[in-house]
Amino acid sequence: MTENNNNDNTGDGANQRVVGTPTDTADVVTEVPAGAESEHNGPYLASETHPRGEEQQRRGEKIASLWFILAFLGGIGFIVSYFLFPPTAEGPAIADPQISQYSNMLLGGTLTVALFGIGAGMTVWARNIMPHYEVASPYDEMPSKEEEKSSFSDFFMKSADESGITKRPLMRRTLIAAMLPLGIAPIVLLRDTGPVPGDLMKHTRWADGMRMYVEGTHRYIRAEDLENDPYGMISALPALNDEEYPHGISLNDQAKSVILLIKMPEDDWKDGMDSPVREGSDETHLNWTHQGIVAYSKICTHVGCPAALYERTTHRILCPCHQSTFDAADAAKVVFGPAHRALPQLPIGVDDEGYLVARGDFNEPTGPTFWEYAKD
Amino acid sequence: MSKTTQAPKALRGVGNFIDDRFHLAKTGEKNLRKVFPNHWSFMLGEIALYSFIILLVTGVFLTLWFKPSMVEVVYDGSYERLQGVPMSEAFASTLYIDFDVRGGFLVRQIHHWAALIFLASLVVHMLRNFFTGAFRKPRELNWIIGVLIFALAIVEGLFGYSLPDDLPSGMGVRILQGVMLSIPLVGSYISMFLFGGEFPGEDIITRLYMLHVLLIPAILLALIVAHVFIVWIQKHTQYPGQGRSEKAVVGTPMFPGFAVKAGGFFFFTFAVIAGLSAFVQINPIHLFGPFTPTSITSGLQPDWYMGFLEGSLRLFPNTLDFQIFGYPILTSVLVPGLGAMGLLFGALGAWPFIEQWITGDKAAKNMADRPRNAPVRTALGVAGITVYGVLWLAGSNDVLSETFSISLYLTTYIFRVLVFVGPVVAFIVTKRICLGLQRRDRETLEHGYESGTVQQLPSGEFIEVHKESSEDTVAVLESKPVITSTALEEDATDEKGVENPAARKPMGKFRRALAHWYTKDNVSFDGVQAHTGHHLHHSADHGDDKAH
Numbered sequence: 041m042t043e044n045n046n047n048d049n050t051g052d053g054a055n056q057r058v059v060g061t062p063t064d065t066a067d068v069v070t071e072v073p074a075g076a077e078s079e080h081n082g083p084y085l086a087s088e089t090h091p092r093g094e095e096q097q098r099r100g101e102k103i104a105s106l107w108f109i110l111a112f113l114g115g116i117g118f119i120v121s122y123f124l125f126p127p128t129a130e131g132p133a134i135a136d137p138q139i140s141q142y143s144n145m146l147l148g149g150t151l152t153v154a155l156f157g158i159g160a161g162m163t164v165w166a167r168n169i170m171p172h173y174e175v176a177s178p179y180d181e182m183p184s185k186e187e188e189k190s191s192f193s194d195f196f197m198k199s200a201d202e203s204g205i206t207k208r209p210l211m212r213r214t215l216i217a218a219m220l221p222l223g224i225a226p227i228v229l230l231r232d233t234g235p236v237p238g239d240l241m242k243h244t245r246w247a248d249g250m251r252m253y254v255e256g257t258h259r260y261i262r263a264e265d266l267e268n269d270p271y272g273m274i275s276a277l278p279a280l281n282d283e284e285y286p287h288g289i290s291l292n293d294q295a296k297s298v299i300l301l302i303k304m305p306e307d308d309w310k311d312g313m314d315s316p317v318r319e320g321s322d323e324t325h326l327n328w329t330h331q332g333i334v335a336y337s338k339i340c341t342h343v344g345c346p347a348a349l350y351e352r353t354t355h356r357i358l359c360p361c362h363q364s365t366f367d368a369a370d371a372a373k374v375v376f377g378p379a380h381r382a383l384p385q386l387p388i389g390v391d392d393e394g395y396l397v398a399r400g401d402f403n404e405p406t407g408p409t410f411w412e413y414a415k416d
Numbered sequence: 417m418s419k420t421t422q423a424p425k426a427l428r429g430v431g432n433f434i435d436d437r438f439h440l441a442k443t444g445e446k447n448l449r450k451v452f453p454n455h456w457s458f459m460l461g462e463i464a465l466y467s468f469i470i471l472l473v474t475g476v477f478l479t480l481w482f483k484p485s486m487v488e489v490v491y492d493g494s495y496e497r498l499q500g501v502p503m504s505e506a507f508a509s510t511l512y513i514d515f516d517v518r519g520g521f522l523v524r525q526i527h528h529w530a531a532l533i534f535l536a537s538l539v540v541h542m543l544r545n546f547f548t549g550a551f552r553k554p555r556e557l558n559w560i561i562g563v564l565i566f567a568l569a570i571v572e573g574l575f576g577y578s579l580p581d582d583l584p585s586g587m588g589v590r591i592l593q594g595v596m597l598s599i600p601l602v603g604s605y606i607s608m609f610l611f612g613g614e615f616p617g618e619d620i621i622t623r624l625y626m627l628h629v630l631l632i633p634a635i636l637l638a639l640i641v642a643h644v645f646i647v648w649i650q651k652h653t654q655y656p657g658q659g660r661s662e663k664a665v666v667g668t669p670m671f672p673g674f675a676v677k678a679g680g681f682f683f684f685t686f687a688v689i690a691g692l693s694a695f696v697q698i699n700p701i702h703l704f705g706p707f708t709p710t711s712i713t714s715g716l717q718p719d720w721y722m723g724f725l726e727g728s729l730r731l732f733p734n735t736l737d738f739q740i741f742g743y744p745i746l747t748s749v750l751v752p753g754l755g756a757m758g759l760l761f762g763a764l765g766a767w768p769f770i771e772q773w774i775t776g777d778k779a780a781k782n783m784a785d786r787p788r789n790a791p792v793r794t795a796l797g798v799a800g801i802t803v804y805g806v807l808w809l810a811g812s813n814d815v816l817s818e819t820f821s822i823s824l825y826l827t828t829y830i831f832r833v834l835v836f837v838g839p840v841v842a843f844i845v846t847k848r849i850c851l852g853l854q855r856r857d858r859e860t861l862e863h864g865y866e867s868g869t870v871q872q873l874p875s876g877e878f879i880e881v882h883k884e885s886s887e888d889t890v891a892v893l894e895s896k897p898v899i900t901s902t903a904l905e906e907d908a909t910d911e912k913g914v915e916n917p918a919a920r921k922p923m924g925k926f927r928r929a930l931a932h933w934y935t936k937d938n939v940s941f942d943g944v945q946a947h948t949g950h951h952l953h954h955s956a957d958h959g960d961d962k963a964h
Binding site: 084122125126127128133134135137140141143144145147148149151152155156158159160161162163165166170171172173174175176177178179180182230231233234235236237240241255275277287291292294295296298338339342343344345346348349360361362363365374376377378379380381407408409410411412413414415 | 449450451454488494495496497514515516517518519521522525526554587590591593594595597598599600601602603604605607608609610611612613614615616617619649650651659662663664665666667668669672673676677679680681682683684686687690691693694695697702708709710711712713714715716726729730732733734737742743744746748749752753780782813814824825828
């Protein structure tokens with residue numbers, strides 16, 4: 041019944057009626073329902089109100105109450121579920137992931153029932169008991185009247201003139217000058233949020249003769265380890281000595297120093313390996329390898345994800361984040377994707393005991409490429 | 417059902433107490449009578465508002481246990497599989513919320529789901545406003561506030577996602593840092609200052625925490641309050657229909673009708689979010705493990721709203737990178753990482769003013785457009801969605817490549833083409849659909865609707881009987897505005913043969929070209945009267961009516 045009536049009040053002059061505005065008519069409205077609509081006691085005009093039939097209202101009340109009862113039970117269930125599974129206990133406790141999941145489902149499920157019940161009950165209430173209203177309310181004319189505007193502007197300029205701010209430039213300018221340093225001060229105060237970059241990002245822990253740990257272990261790496269490795273690739277970190285670094289290598293150092301050790305048949309090297317490791321250097325990329333083993337930074341030069349995927353047959357290193365692809369057989373040059381430059385290479389060799397060691401630091405800063413990366 | 421009665425004594429007491437101090441009776445009644453138009457699309461913004469409230473409440477709960485600290489601890493909490501693993505306190509305290517706080521897991525998932533739904537409803541709400549022209553005068557500034565909320569919500573979401581310091585979230589922070597580093601001249605300084613040193617440092621979680629729980633939510637809250645307040649003052653737009661006009665808004669008053677409906681809707685929104693959090697696992701950080709800068713898993717996916725940035729980072733090649741005096745200009749990071757954001761929010765924020773500049777229409781608009789009646793705007797919107805959608809899909813190209821067994825690089829090439837071709841096709845198709853709908857509207861207005869009843873005429877001809885549309889339909893159809901531009905009215909010469917100086921300048925010419933592009937092709941409803949078409953022979957007369 042309400043669907044048919046949705047708009048029938050608005051055509052016949054109802055949109056001239058002013059509801060919800062502080063105009064005179066709005067004040068009158070509440071007093072109108074005397075007279076023709078004497079049976080109507082609602083706050084809005086009878087012509088704007090489409091009441092529900094008594095039968096519908098009775099049914100609506102029952103349905104809404106059912107929903108509210110369901111919501112009440114849901115709420116009780118929520119509180120019961122809370123106490124059902126204690127945090128730690130002999131029996132079922134949420135410390136067990138499985139139980140934690142049950143607890144989550146039970147708490148969430150009962151909460152959902154409680155919330156949905158209230159929502160549904162309120163909707164039934166609004167749709168079956170409450171009258172449906174379609175009320176018109178005028179849009180306010182936004183721009184002020186011309187005389188209001190000019191009066192305002194007049195007042196503002198007169199007051200400003202009177203204050204002297206317009207006529208006393210010395211005072212005005214010195215005030216602005218006085219504010220300026222204070223405006224900059226908060227930015228100055230941020231200076232100590234961190235060090236200036238300097239050379240920080242250009243050096244790593246690697247040094248001549250430093251052995252390597254398999255990442256996540258304290259196991260040194262020998263050249264033979266790569267022969268036996270099914271992936272032909274080992275992720276490694278500098279082996280800092282435990283006395284100096286009792287907590288192991290820091291995350292900062294890990295982020296800069298982590299390398300991929302890759303072993304490949306020496307015939308597979310491409311021409312790029314014969315180029316110098318950096319401009320004007322006598323060393324070539326090939327000089328920096330050891331018996332078919334090459335060490336590249338594992339951190340992608342694009343935005344810094346670990347380029348951790350290595351395909352043995354094609355010698356390609358792939359970063360799973362944005363798919364920059366580097367050719368391990370060709371000085372880790374970029375063959376696909378967004379990375380700006382090749383992965384930096386670490387010079388390697390073996391020490392007297394046959395362990396793989398670094399023979400210095402990387403040829404370029406590791407990690408995401410930045411403005412001054414190529415400068416000393 | 418009582419007769420008009422006085423309020424109960426207690427209520428009167430409170431009311432008088434407040435009114436004695438704030439003089440609110442009149443204002444209060446006015447606001448209780450505020451009218452809300454009835455249309456489902458007006459509830460999208462409500463969903464966003466309610467999700468935000470849920471975010472605030474659940475967020476407060478999470479802060480009771482979360483420790484925004486990067487101090488390394490060895491985990492010895494309840495979750496057995498990670499015992500003995502070194503991790504940050506942030507990660508350990510998140511595990512504590514999951515496995516030692518009853519309901520903690522649920523609230524964390526509600527917080528995450530609410531964030532996803534907040535952004536989703538916000539975006540759909542924004543699209544509704546765009547396609548119906550609700551951003552036009554006098555609502556441009558509220559549109560801009562909305563765009564700011566959108567931008568801040570993305571940042572807020574990213575920072576919140578980063579706080580638990582699990583593997584994927586740490587990688588998100590790493591990518592953020594990589595993008596910062598690409599900024600010419602100051603990139604490394606910005607990164608050093610934000611991170612308190614090198615990546616990851618020991619400060620970033622603490623700092624992101626402050627931004628996530630204090631600064632950004634405070635700004636968001638202020639913007640949202642302003643947003644709602646401005647709607648309150650300017651009132652909602654409304655869709656065309658019988659009795660609707662530029663002068664008055666028609667709808668359900670705030671009290672009691674809208675209050676109860678909206679209250680119910682809040683509970684529905686919360687129920688959906690709670691239901692998702694109960695049964696659909698999200699961000700299971702205990703399975704991801706703590707962040708280390710050296711490990712990663714493949715198939716990592718950010719939260720949905722970061723997807724388009726992730727996708728553009730994947731698509732943009734390094735071929736446009738160049739060097740100046742040995743310093744790199746990293747277009748491959750700058751363009752997708754910062755340019756995409758700038759373009760999206762810049763274009764959104766500028767559109768109301770661009771459209772107004774093209775049409776020269778300075779009038780206030782309270783009637784919402786039907787999207788078909790503004791075909792170029794609608795087509796542009798769909799083209800924009802297409803670009804966004806392609807970039808968003810490209811953010812999952814590894815997953816797509818694996819799922820559909822196509823080469824990873826091929827997906828990249830396909831997306832690189834699609835990001836240019838897709839919007840053009842979308843624009844053309846959408847505009848044609850809009851114009852087709854306009855023609856059908858004109859047809860319906862003139863001839864009524866097709867009843868499905870087929871009659872045979874005495875001559876033997878079969879016709880379909882058209883019936884008159886309802887008055888409401890007629891009102892909707894007749895409301896079609898004529899899209900014109902003042903630029904087209906400014907003829908090159910005036911009646912005295914003097915050329916219009918503005919129209920001669922390059923900007924004037926450009927504007928005329930845009931105005932022509934923006935207004936052409938619309939189906940004219942000029943002279944069309946409701947139900948005056950030739951019912952019986954309408955197929956014969958068809959052609960003449962269609963001139964446009």
